[in-house]
Amino acid sequence: EVQLVESGGGLVKPGGSLRLSCVGSGFTFSNAWMNWVRQAPGKGLEWIGRFKSKANGGTIEYAAPVKGRFTVSRDDSINMFYLHMNSLKIEDTALYYCTTGRVFDIWGQGTMVTVSS
């Protein structure tokens, strides 16, 4: 079964840090372009970062609201994709989804990040 499972969410204070993890199974992880997409409570979808497969150059891209604060990384040996979040702001509160592809064809269930004092 093709699956993505996120973990690592929680409550963090403004200015704090958090690392989200995503494990993939049922597909060739090393060939997949991996993305993070977030959804604030009751709001729409926002793409925030991508790590292309090594075969496609391993290019990393970010959306402007998170560039310089968030970092994506991957470990293909254990099918893991990460989002390292620093200098968190209240507006980063959201459900964070891990997704695959140039279009987002596989999605996890998401992990909730709440930034609050």
Add this chain to the structure above:
Amino acid sequence: DIVMTQSPDSLAVSLGERATLNCKSSQSVLYNSDNNNYLAWYQQKPGQPPKLLIQWASARESGVPDRFSGSGSGTDFTLTISSLQAEDVAVYYCQQYYSNPFTFGPGTKVDIK
């Protein structure tokens, strides 16, 4: 950034009737070198992650019922549900994957009348 807009914000359609959802991009998402529109549609039901329905503006994903169809080119796109079923109640998002940032529209909520 390419701004995606969707209309209407919400619509209620009787079971078995047609639903027409619109999506507009602030600049063309048609890539001339391959003649493809870099436009996708997603369905999100309450409490669930989004599900990819259509990519390349009109290519339905495997397993998606054929009552869902996508059309359009350049900057104007449409998702049509030909005969609305109860299980189609959801929010539908369009998204461009033409250029970074890969932006979504604000969504259209579909309900049963």
